Amino acid sequence: MAGALREAEMEQDRNLSDAQIKMGRLLIKIAERYSQGRLCALLDESDMTGVQPVKRRNLLHFSIVSVFSLTCITAATYLNAPAPVINLLVPIVTIVSIALVNRGSTPGPAQLVDTINSR
Numbered sequence: 001m002a003g004a005l006r007e008a009e010m011e012q013d014r015n016l017s018d019a020q021i022k023m024g025r026l027l028i029k030i031a032e033r034y035s036q037g038r039l040c041a042l043l044d045e046s047d048m049t050g051v052q053p054v055k056r057r058n059l060l061h062f063s064i065v066s067v068f069s070l071t072c073i074t075a076a077t078y079l080n081a082p083a084p085v086i087n088l089l090v091p092i093v094t095i096v097s098i099a100l101v102n103r104g105s106t107p108g109p110a111q112l113v114d115t116i117n118s119r
Contacts, residue, residue, distance in 0.1 A: 003051040004043055061101045068097040 008026055011019040030042045072093045076086050 003053050004047050007051055061098075064101050065094065065097045068100075069094045 005023070005026060008019060008023045011022065026043065026047065029044075029047075033039075033042045069090070073086060073090060076089055081089070
């Protein structure tokens with residue numbers, strides 16, 4: 001389903017009016033079926049043909065953030081940095097590493113939670 005929505009979103013750069021109609025149709029169909037409780041069939045098979053599935057990389061992102069953060073904190077401890085500096089370093093390094101993993105976008109509260117809770 002996410003792949004179909006991403007494909008419709010990318011199509012907006014090529015043909016705005018048709019892509020907006022397609023996106024609206026997909027979103028209305030998803031909303032109707034969700035309200036009916038049809039969670040396993042939010043879109044038809046015809047909507048899903050030729051669509052690349054979205055790869056879930058939450059575990060990889062969490063691992064990269066963890067290793068990078070722990071490496072920086074270990075290096076600061078090894079260099080005998082004072083405890084207040086290390087306490088400031090933990091959130092800064094974690095947020096910067098999440099921003100790097102997310103290709104430069106600054107993480108909001110929802111992304112910070114999603115990094116921890118891989119669904």
